[in-house]
Amino acid sequence: MAMSHRCGSVHGAGLGLRRAFLDAVAERPPEIVGFYEVAPENWIGVGGRKAHRLRVLTERHPFVCHGLSLSIGGPEPLDLDLVRQIKRFLDSHGIDDYTEHLSYCSDDGHLYDLLPIPFTDEAVRHVAGRVRQVQEILERRIALENVSYYAAPGRQMTEIAFVNAVLEEADCDLLLDINNIYVNGINHGYDPESFLAALPGERIRYGHVAGHYEEAPDLRVDTHGADVIDPVWALLGRAYEWFGVFPTLLERDFNIPPLEQLLREVEKIRRLQAVYRVAAPTGLAGA
Numbered sequence: 280m281a282m283s284h285r286c287g288s289v290h291g292a293g294l295g296l297r298r299a300f301l302d303a304v305a306e307r308p309p310e311i312v313g314f315y316e317v318a319p320e321n322w323i324g325v326g327g328r329k330a331h332r333l334r335v336l337t338e339r340h341p342f343v344c345h346g347l348s349l350s351i352g353g354p355e356p357l358d359l360d361l362v363r364q365i366k367r368f369l370d371s372h373g374i375d376d377y378t379e380h381l382s383y384c385s386d387d388g389h390l391y392d393l394l395p396i397p398f399t400d401e402a403v404r405h406v407a408g409r410v411r412q413v414q415e416i417l418e419r420r421i422a423l424e425n426v427s428y429y430a431a432p433g434r435q436m437t438e439i440a441f442v443n444a445v446l447e448e449a450d451c452d453l454l455l456d457i458n459n460i461y462v463n464g465i466n467h468g469y470d471p472e473s474f475l476a477a478l479p480g481e482r483i484r485y486g487h488v489a490g491h492y493e494e495a496p497d498l499r500v501d502t503h504g505a506d507v508i509d510p511v512w513a514l515l516g517r518a519y520e521w522f523g524v525f526p527t528l529l530e531r532d533f534n535i536p537p538l539e540q541l542l543r544e545v546e547k548i549r550r551l552q553a554v555y556r557v558a559a560p561t562g563l564a565g566a
């Protein structure tokens with residue numbers, strides 16, 4: 280069974296753009312990077328030389344936006360001013376793709392402090408309604424990212440049932456984070472391949488890979504502070520095999536190494552994509 284993905288505006292292997300290497304990228308844009316990702320919250324209201332460098336890059340290269348603080352699953356009313364600011368940012372930089380986490384934010388804003396939404400029917404309706412509202416204001420179909428979480432309060436359904444129900448009810452796309460599936464599989468004791476196989480491949484807009492921190496053999500923390508590990512590369516290969524190749528981006532937020540070292544991981548994404556591009560996706564019948 281061949282899968283066709285939602286057509287986003289980006290292709291190939293991407294890199295999450297961080298200020299630590301913004302100048303290096305601006306001075307000599309690496310040819311292997313097919314697209315970049317930025318968090319609009321980190322740039323709204325920023326002026327000066329950095330903002331100018333970003334503008335030059337968004338004019339020359341494909342970009343996607345990955346929101347940090349919309350708190351799509353949170354109990355507070357949606358911050359509609361923020362959504363409108365994001366729309367202006369997307370429009371002014373000519374960016375089509377906007378993604379957010381299927382979770383909500385704590386105050387200190389660390390990625391690994393994103394809070395889980397209770398896996399309930401009520402939460403499905405709550406999140407889906409908010410996604411539709413955001414899509415209307417942005418005038419764009421958005422994608423939600425499957426997140427890592429460390430506790431699951433008040434659950435009435437499994438994580439996979441919850442994720443699928445939200446995507447269906449909101450009728451939005453999926454930002455498939457491969458590392459988060461792996462980390463959750465260890466932390467919550469499930470098989471990452473079975474989780475992956477149960478996701479709607481046709482909704483994948485693009486993917487994320489990242490490294491994480493091994494706190495204990497049965498506890499991994501999604502820090503984005505280390506190299507991607509082999510089992511995560513293998514799981515990405517499985518995703519390409521089953522769903523077809525989709526654009527995939529490397530995230531690195533802590534212990535950021537020199538750009539050349541990050542580019543070696545971007546190159547690894549490209550090689551994996553080349554391997555699976557030659558073969559038609561098997562679909563899950565081959566799993």
Ligand SMILES: [Fe+2]
Nearest residue numbers: 424456487530
């Ligand atoms: Fe991610």
